Amino acid sequence: MTVTKAPTEPPAQQRTIRRPGDRIFAGAARGSGIFILLVLAGVAAFLISEAIPAFTASSEEIPGGEGLGDYVWPLIAGTLLGAVIALLVATPLAVGIALYVTYYAPRRIATALGYVIDLLAAIPSVVYGFWGLAVLAKQLVPFHEWLDDTLGFIPFFAGPASTTGRTMLTVGLVLAVMILPIISAIAREVFGQAPALHREAALALGATRWEMIRMAVLPYGKSGVIAGAMLGLGRALGETMAVAIILSGGAGATLNVISNSSPSTIASNIALRFPEATGLGVNTLIASGLVLFVITLAVNMLARWVVNRRADFSGAN
Amino acid sequence: MAKRIEVSDLNIYYGNFLAVEGVNVSIEPRSITALIGPSGCGKSTFLRSINRMHEVLPGARVEGKVVMDGQDLYGSDVDPVDVRRQIGMVFQRPNPFPTMSIYDNVIAGNRLNNKRMKRAETDELVERSLRGANLWNEVKDRLDRPGSGLSGGQQQRLCIARAIAVEPDVLLMDEPCSALDPISTLAIEDLMTELKERFTIVIVTHNMQQAARVSEQTGFFNLNGVGQPGRLIEFNPTEKIFSNPDEKATEDYISGRFG
Amino acid sequence: MSTDTQAAPPAATPQEGPVRVQRKLPRYAPFGLFAGGVAVGAALSALTGFSVISTVVYGVVLGTVAVYAASRAVEGRRKATDRLVTSLVTTAFGIAMVPLVSLVWTVLDNGLARFDGQFFSNSMYRVVGEGGGAYHAVLGTLIITALATAISVPIGLMAAIYLVEYGTGRLKKAITFFVDVMTGIPSIVAGLFAFALFTLLFGNDFRAGVMGAVALSVLMIPVVVRSCEEVLKLVPNELREASYALGVPKWRTVMKVVLPTAVAGLGTGITLAVARVVGETAPLLITVGLITGTNLNPFDGRMATLPVFAYYQLTQPGVNEQAFLDRAWTAALLLIILVMALNVVARLISRFFAPTTGR
Numbered sequence: 001m002t003v004t005k006a007p008t009e010p011p012a013q014q015r016t017i018r019r020p021g022d023r024i025f026a027g028a029a030r031g032s033g034i035f036i037l038l039v040l041a042g043v044a045a046f047l048i049s050e051a052i053p054a055f056t057a058s059s060e061e062i063p064g065g066e067g068l069g070d071y072v073w074p075l076i077a078g079t080l081l082g083a084v085i086a087l088l089v090a091t092p093l094a095v096g097i098a099l100y101v102t103y104y105a106p107r108r109i110a111t112a113l114g115y116v117i118d119l120l121a122a123i124p125s126v127v128y129g130f131w132g133l134a135v136l137a138k139q140l141v142p143f144h145e146w147l148d149d150t151l152g153f154i155p156f157f158a159g160p161a162s163t164t165g166r167t168m169l170t171v172g173l174v175l176a177v178m179i180l181p182i183i184s185a186i187a188r189e190v191f192g193q194a195p196a197l198h199r200e201a202a203l204a205l206g207a208t209r210w211e212m213i214r215m216a217v218l219p220y221g222k223s224g225v226i227a228g229a230m231l232g233l234g235r236a237l238g239e240t241m242a243v244a245i246i247l248s249g250g251a252g253a254t255l256n257v258i259s260n261s262s263p264s265t266i267a268s269n270i271a272l273r274f275p276e277a278t279g280l281g282v283n284t285l286i287a288s289g290l291v292l293f294v295i296t297l298a299v300n301m302l303a304r305w306v307v308n309r310r311a312d313f314s315g316a317n
Numbered sequence: 318m319a320k321r322i323e324v325s326d327l328n329i330y331y332g333n334f335l336a337v338e339g340v341n342v343s344i345e346p347r348s349i350t351a352l353i354g355p356s357g358c359g360k361s362t363f364l365r366s367i368n369r370m371h372e373v374l375p376g377a378r379v380e381g382k383v384v385m386d387g388q389d390l391y392g393s394d395v396d397p398v399d400v401r402r403q404i405g406m407v408f409q410r411p412n413p414f415p416t417m418s419i420y421d422n423v424i425a426g427n428r429l430n431n432k433r434m435k436r437a438e439t440d441e442l443v444e445r446s447l448r449g450a451n452l453w454n455e456v457k458d459r460l461d462r463p464g465s466g467l468s469g470g471q472q473q474r475l476c477i478a479r480a481i482a483v484e485p486d487v488l489l490m491d492e493p494c495s496a497l498d499p500i501s502t503l504a505i506e507d508l509m510t511e512l513k514e515r516f517t518i519v520i521v522t523h524n525m526q527q528a529a530r531v532s533e534q535t536g537f538f539n540l541n542g543v544g545q546p547g548r549l550i551e552f553n554p555t556e557k558i559f560s561n562p563d564e565k566a567t568e569d570y571i572s573g574r575f576g
Numbered sequence: 577m578s579t580d581t582q583a584a585p586p587a588a589t590p591q592e593g594p595v596r597v598q599r600k601l602p603r604y605a606p607f608g609l610f611a612g613g614v615a616v617g618a619a620l621s622a623l624t625g626f627s628v629i630s631t632v633v634y635g636v637v638l639g640t641v642a643v644y645a646a647s648r649a650v651e652g653r654r655k656a657t658d659r660l661v662t663s664l665v666t667t668a669f670g671i672a673m674v675p676l677v678s679l680v681w682t683v684l685d686n687g688l689a690r691f692d693g694q695f696f697s698n699s700m701y702r703v704v705g706e707g708g709g710a711y712h713a714v715l716g717t718l719i720i721t722a723l724a725t726a727i728s729v730p731i732g733l734m735a736a737i738y739l740v741e742y743g744t745g746r747l748k749k750a751i752t753f754f755v756d757v758m759t760g761i762p763s764i765v766a767g768l769f770a771f772a773l774f775t776l777l778f779g780n781d782f783r784a785g786v787m788g789a790v791a792l793s794v795l796m797i798p799v800v801v802r803s804c805e806e807v808l809k810l811v812p813n814e815l816r817e818a819s820y821a822l823g824v825p826k827w828r829t830v831m832k833v834v835l836p837t838a839v840a841g842l843g844t845g846i847t848l849a850v851a852r853v854v855g856e857t858a859p860l861l862i863t864v865g866l867i868t869g870t871n872l873n874p875f876d877g878r879m880a881t882l883p884v885f886a887y888y889q890l891t892q893p894g895v896n897e898q899a900f901l902d903r904a905w906t907a908a909l910l911l912i913i914l915v916m917a918l919n920v921v922a923r924l925i926s927r928f929f930a931p932t933t934g935r
Contacts, residue, residue: 017396025827026742032734033743033751036797040754043765043794046772096668104665113669120676122915124855125763126883127908130890131679134686139629177675184672208658231760238762240858241887267764267858274862289768293761300760304753373820375744402823412814416836426822429832476818483822 043293051287053280061280072288077255078168078263079292082243083236085172085257090180091229097180098187103213114188121181129245132174137165137246144169144258158256166246168262174242179232186231186307190224191217223306230303234296237267244268266292319346319517320386320403320486322367327381328546329359329366331374336362338546340381342536349509349518351528351555354538355570359547360521363538364489367519368404369397385487402426404487405480410496411472413464413479420460422475423447426483442482450478451508470501477508481516488512490520494527506531525571529559537567601650606643606659613639636667680912687909690902699880700868705896710907712870713885716785717914719874720864720881721854723789724796729846731793732800739801740808741830758798766794767859774863783865785874788881791859796849803845807838840929844922851918855911857883882907882914 018026059067101114141163148159198216207215243265254263264272270285277285322344329337337359344350352360365371366379369390383390390400413422423443427434434442443460447453452474456467464475473493480488490509494502509518509531522528528535536552551564562568617635624630640663648656690709698709735755739748770791774782811834819829835842865878866888886907893900 017394019396019398019825022825022827025830026738029734029738029742030747032731033738033747035731036735036751036758036801037754039794039797040758042773043761043769046769046776047765050768050772050775093668093671096665097672100665100669104662105669116676117672119916119919120672122851122919123679124857124883124908124911124915126855126857126887127679127683127911130886130905130908131675131682133890135678135682136675177672180672208654210658210661211654213661234760238760238764240762240764241861241883244858245887245891267762270764270768271858271861275865286768286772289765293765296760296762296765297757300757303760304756307756308753368821370817370821373817373826398823398825400823401821406817406821408814408817408821410814412812412818414815414818414833414837416833416839425819426824429819429822429824429828431828479818479822 044290047286047290047293051283051290054283054287057280057283062284063281068284068287071284072266072291074263075266075269075288076291076295079237079265079267079295081255081257081263082168082171082175082265083233085169086175086179086236087229087233089173089176090183090232091225093176094180094183094228094232095187095225097184098191099213099217101184101188102191103209103217117181117184119181120177121185125178125239126241126245128174128178129242132170132242132246133166136174137167137170140165140170140173147258155255156257159259161258162260164260167259168247168257171243171246171262171265172257174246175236175239178239178242179235182235183225183228183232186228187221187225190221194220223309227303227306230299230306234299234303237299238292238296239265240267240271244271319515321346322487322517322519323382323384324367325382325384327363327366327379327383329362329371330378330380332376335546337366337538338548340549342549342552344517344519345534346517347513347515348533349513349520349531350534350536351532352519352521352536352538353523353525353528353570354547354550355540356523357547358538358540360536360538361491362547363549364491364519364521365406367487368406368489369400370406372397402483403485404489405483405485406489407473407476407480407491407493409492411469411476413467413472413475415463415465417464418461419456419464419467419475422464423478423482425479446478446482447475449481449512450474451504451511452478468501470497470504473497473501473505474508477505477512481512485516487517487519490518492521492523495523502527525559529555535559537562537564537570539566539570600655601647605646609642609646610639610663613637613642636670640664640667683905683909683912686902686905688906690906691909695903695906699870700885701870703868704894706899708899708903710880710882710885710903710910712867713880713882713907714910715870715872716864716879717854717882719872720785720788720792720860720879721850723786723874724792724853725846725850727789727793728796728800728849732797732849733804733842735797735801736804736808737830739805741826741834755798755801758794759802761794762858763791763795763856764858764862766791767862769794770859770863783863783878784876785864785871785879787863788860788879789874791863792853792856795856795859796853799849799852800846803849804842807841807845808834810841811837840926843925843929847918847922847925851915851922854918855883855915857887860884861887882911886911 054062054068057068059065062068062071064071097117101110101117105113141161144161144165144167147157147169148161151157152159194217198220199212202212202216244267247262247264247268254261256262266288270289273281274285324340324342324344327337327340328335329340340363352364354360362371367383367390369379371377371379379391381391385403389395413419414425417425420443421428423446424434424439427439427442444453444457447456452471455471456462456475464472467475473496477488477493494505497505506527509520512518520528520532532555534552535555535558537550537558538547539550540547551558551562551567553563557563558567559571562571614631614635617633617638618631620634620638621630640660643663644656644660647659651659694707695709695711696714697711698707699712700708700710701712735751739751743751767788770787773790774784774787815833815837816829819833820826824833860881861884864881864884866880866884867878868880871877871879886904889900889904889907
């Protein structure tokens with residue numbers, strides 16, 4: 001008989017008593033969860049507090065002497081440019097890869113192929129930078145010249161074509177390889193979840209495999225692909241080392257992606273300048289980091305919102 | 318050791334949904350009480366509220382009284398963990414801990430609560446509990462093997478051994494045979510008849526023959542319709558329930574004319 | 577539904593005559609046609625100065641066109657489209673393999689030159705040209721990663737436990753959402769955060785390995801939370817109930833039943849999280865920096881780490897440029913080996929430590 005207390009009248013809504021061990025443990029678990037929220041808030045708070053001197057300083061004191069806006073703007077443009085190239089190249093490829101792994105590859109090796117694609121995500125970004133500089137940039141030089149010759153009338157390819165290949169175009173292609181596994185992983189997941197009933201119904205109607213995919217798989221997976229592409233975009237926006245290694249250094253804001261004077265990106269600019277920066281230079285770089293943080297946060301929140309909305313719907317299926 | 322349980326005006330909720338309404342019943346010590354009724358009528362929910370297992374689900378709560386030997390189990394100063402140490406439970410599907418050996422499964426109740434015991438004592442407890450669950454002869458040579466390697470019926474008896482090893486006063490069984498074959502079922506029924514010498518046993522079952530075979534008292538739960546709370550329609554000696562029930566609904570259910 | 581239904585009607589009735597029965601390409605025809613296309617592509621490439629790349633590009637394009645045309649002529653439009661898409665999708669997969677193979681080959685090719693004992697036993701202390709090694713950087717990476725793991729795992733695991741075992745309502749939703757959002761924080765921003773945090777606490781000139789560990793933790797915690805959460809959800813509820821019914825308090829149930837049951841999955845998830853941060857460069861570059869000597873104290877002074885070492889060897893070579901490049905590539909090779917090894921270990925953990933279930 002371990003319960004020794006005398007019986008008492010229970011109040012209408014009593015709280016269950018909890019042992020100290022339970023209370024401490026639950027508190028620690030809850031505390032860890034809240035701590036993570038605080039870290040995220042802390043990232044914003046500390047960046048803001050260290051960026052404030054750059055916001056309040058006069059234009060001449062900012063590196064470049066033209067004020068914070070003129071300093072950050074070309075970097076934002078460069079960041080977006082590289083990420084958009086990556087996204088345009090990677091998304092169709094990733095969809096193709098996901099379809100191949102889920103519906104075309106032989107069943108026995110499909111899982112292994114998916115794993116091989118995931119390996120692309122495991123390679124450190126600094127190594128991508130090495131490869132981009134040593135291999136891809138060199139191989140792409142003829143492609144740069146060709147673009148300049150044939151498509152030179154488009155501002156993006158205005159030239160003069162770089163002879164080293166260390167351009168925004170090369171950066172965009174390396175970023176595309178880096179975000180490929182992110183987009184294809186999510187696309188693979190949603191394609192794999194397309195209702196078997198719909199797929200079999202399509203096949204039973206005499207559809208070819210492609211028609212079945214177009215009717216039953218792609219409509220179902222569309223929002224997943226969009227969300228995956230946005231997560232990939234978030235990654236491409238914030239990617240640092242690959243860009244820092246390949247681009248030789250920033251210049252003004254230009255849409256030209258094949259010349260040596262491509263703009264830098266926010267992240268790579270920080271990596272290149274931070275180790276030597278002093279005083280207000282540090283604050284300026286942190287301010288640009290804050291801009292990057294806000295952009296990626298917005299993109300990621302939007303992507304997660306799309307994913308979660310989709311999850312809500314598929315729960316009803 | 319075995320104890321009497323008095324339940325009065327018990328309402329059981331899932332969030333705002335009233336699942337079981339107004340149960341009044343007295344469960345006799347050293348006997349087997351069977352609870353029968355159609356699916357979804359709240360008999361398992363009622364069973365789980367006796368040892369305060371109901372409230373581990375988020376939003377689940379209980380109003381009313383469950384008194385064991387003069388003490389209200391839902392009293393404000395009663396720790397549900399202590400209640401569960403006195404009222405053991407066996408579940409529908411056998412659930413031995415997959416990371417533990419047969420030996421460790423039996424003494425899990427003590428081990429998990431960090432109770433210090435001498436090796437000789439635990440050996441003795443394991444043998445006593447496994448003998449009590451009629452499993453000793455089958456597993457005595459492989460006590461260090463994982464419990465999940467046993468057959469379904471053996472696993473269920475292992476779970477019973479695990480439950481009686483903490484020496485509770487009451488044993489609740491939630492359809493303990495529904496996942497088992499007929500021979501394992503018979504073995505468990507024989508075991509229950511032995512265990513009632515020492516424990517108060519409450520069993521939920523869908524199998525009316527089982528209720529008739531093993532129990533002294535039987536309660537019949539029913540609900541009026543979907544979304545309505547379940548109720549205890551009739552509680553009487555088993556013989557009376559199966560031969561001459563008081564309520565029309567009980568008779569309909571037992572003779573298969575239900576619904 | 578917007579299906580193409582204008583398929584040639586005869587295709588539906590193949591029994592009309594011997595010619596109709598043949599309205600399907602023989603099984604190996606696509607491969608043959610594709611090979612033919614590649615051969616023509618090689619010839620074309622040879623005309624314009626042979627190169628492997630142009631051969632493959634011309635070959636794949638011509639092969640795809642050849643298969644499409646033949647199928648269109650024999651099997652009709654729908655089937656031809658189907659074959660075209662099959663080619664495209666397979667090509668997409670092939671394209672993705674090119675950088676992977678090229679990258680691994682390049683790193684091996686350049687990195688094996690200095691993959692020797694000296695690389696693992698010497699630091700760069702007073703080395704200006706040849707020789708030297710990454711001993712100090714390897715140790716630095718191990719120390720900082722271990723420190724980051726020591727910070728991230730308890731917090732991440734406890735948060736996952738909160739989400740699975742305790743969490744309800746808005747706090748749970750908020751944590752789930754923001755953990756997901758946090759996985760997308762750029763690594764350089766995590767580095768800036770650590771820099772700003774330590775600058776405010778200890779002044780401008782403070783540099784220590786722990787700054788890098790904190791930055792890596794910001795990146796690692798959300799990964800740990802997500803993977804642990806998935807694994808804990810897989811633990812059957814029956815086991816928790818069995819434990820509660822024995823009179824075991826909830827916290828002991830979590831510690832002694834839930835966690836041991838999930839240990840294989842937790843090990844895999846945590847190992848993959850380590851693999852994800854071990855090659856991170858940017859946050860370490862701006863917090864920990866680099867030194868040439870060996871510093872094993874993560875709470876005082878700059879430290880060398882393998883990714884930053886590789887970066888500086890490549891971008892700021894000294895007198896003997898080739899010696900620096902060789903060291904850079906060997907460091908890159910070592911990083912890849914490290915990450916791959918962690919991935920393999922993660923798979924092995926999930927294979928060998930999974931609890932034996934008899935059902």
